Amino acid sequence: MHTLPQTFCDTITHLHSHKGQKWLTDFPQLIRYCEERWHITIHSHFPLSYHFVAPARKADGSELVVKLFVEPSKLLHEQEALTALAGENTVKVVDTDAEKGVLLLEKLSPGRSLSSLSTKDEAALIAARLMKSLWRVPHSDSTIETAVKREKQLREYTQMYPSGIDFLSSETLQHALSVFSELNRTSQQLFLLHGDLHHDNILQSGEAWKIIDPKGLIGEKEYEIIPFLLNHLPKTNVAETIDHRINIFVQELNVSKKRILLWGYAHSVLATCWLIEDEDRQDTASFSRAIEAFQHLFEYYYGHKK
Numbered sequence: 001m002h003t004l005p006q007t008f009c010d011t012i013t014h015l016h017s018h019k020g021q022k023w024l025t026d027f028p029q030l031i032r033y034c035e036e037r038w039h040i041t042i043h044s045h046f047p048l049s050y051h052f053v054a055p056a057r058k059a060d061g062s063e064l065v066v067k068l069f070v071e072p073s074k075l076l077h078e079q080e081a082l083t084a085l086a087g088e089n090t091v092k093v094v095d096t097d098a099e100k101g102v103l104l105l106e107k108l109s110p111g112r113s114l115s116s117l118s119t120k121d122e123a124a125l126i127a128a129r130l131m132k133s134l135w136r137v138p139h140s141d142s143t144i145e146t147a148v149k150r151e152k153q154l155r156e157y158t159q160m161y162p163s164g165i166d167f168l169s170s171e172t173l174q175h176a177l178s179v180f181s182e183l184n185r186t187s188q189q190l191f192l193l194h195g196d197l198h199h200d201n202i203l204q205s206g207e208a209w210k211i212i213d214p215k216g217l218i219g220e221k222e223y224e225i226i227p228f229l230l231n232h233l234p235k236t237n238v239a240e241t242i243d244h245r246i247n248i249f250v251q252e253l254n255v256s257k258k259r260i261l262l263w264g265y266a267h268s269v270l271a272t273c274w275l276i277e278d279e280d281r282q283d284t285a286s287f288s289r290a291i292e293a294f295q296h297l298f299e300y301y302y303g304h305k306k
């Protein structure tokens with residue numbers, strides 16, 4: 001019997017309304033379906049955010065991970081990204097059932113995430129090295145999301161909220177949009193990126209580290225660094241922390257500090273809109289501090305002009 005945490009149930013109903021409620025009601029049957037179809041026993045889940053994710057064991061003792069999606073389209077995106085990014089540093093797909101929203105993955109062991117590392121510089125260094133091995137030229141027929149589509153999303157928010165939204169003023173929204181447009185307009189080479197490469201989506205596998213949970217994004221290398229910069233930020237000395245992390249990435253990768261700061265600013269504003277829309281209040285204060293920090297660092301290093 002799998003009991004789901006109330007916060008997870010609330011997230012599912014908030015994000016998927018009736019469909020989410022039905023999914024929660026049918027959840028015990030879905031678990032039974034998976035166990036019967038793949039001859040597995042599903043164990044207690046990992047800490048949950050947007051999806052049900054749990055380790056499972058086959059009759060022969062081998063282990064895997066089950067990830068369940070309310071929206072089959074999200075599963076297809078993750079599957080496409082995992083296939084496009086397949087390699088020795090990417091978690092392997094074992095099987096999928098798109099109709100039922102089930103993704104079976106290789107289980108990574110010990111499976112601790114980069115968040116568990118006590119040396120913060122080491123975490124950034126590992127992430128940077130993983131990025132280097134991951135990035136590749138995208139296929140022309142790819143349906144993976146692009147940075148241009150993200151800009152379009154931000155434009156829609158500015159139109160939907162002409163007087164601003166929450167603590168984001170209309171000036172901030174407009175400014176972020178103009179930065180986003182300028183970055184897309186001046187982008188040089190585009191790469192297939194993970195799209196959400198923060199500490200918790202990098203897990204230890206044996207002696208190595210592997211990526212899980214790619215969103216997939218076609219954009220500049222500099223964009224890939226932003227989710228990592230935004231994650232696990234302190235409440236004070238935010239600009240110093242971000243700057244320190246950026247310097248590690250700049251040293252390890254052939255990337256521009258200026259463009260990281262600009263992507264950081266533009267993306268943080270967009271990501272704040274997502275959080276506000278999802279009524280996910282947990283991270284908004286931290287994102288607000290990060291927006292300020294990106295602005296401050298840009299002014300400090302490159303003057304007032306964006």
Ligand SMILES: Nc1ncnc2c1ncn2[C@@H]1O[C@H](COP(=O)(O)OP(=O)(O)O)[C@@H](O)[C@H]1O
Binds near residue numbers: 052067111213
């Ligand atoms: N293949 C895996 N091996 C081991 N643990 C995993 C694996 N996939 C996910 N996990 C665990 O489950 C958590 C949530 O999985 P994730 O795919 O990131 O879900 P979400 O899309 O909700 O963020 C991860 O942070 C990790 O702790």
Ligand SMILES: [Mg+2]
Binds near residue numbers: 200201213
């Ligand atoms: Mg994740």
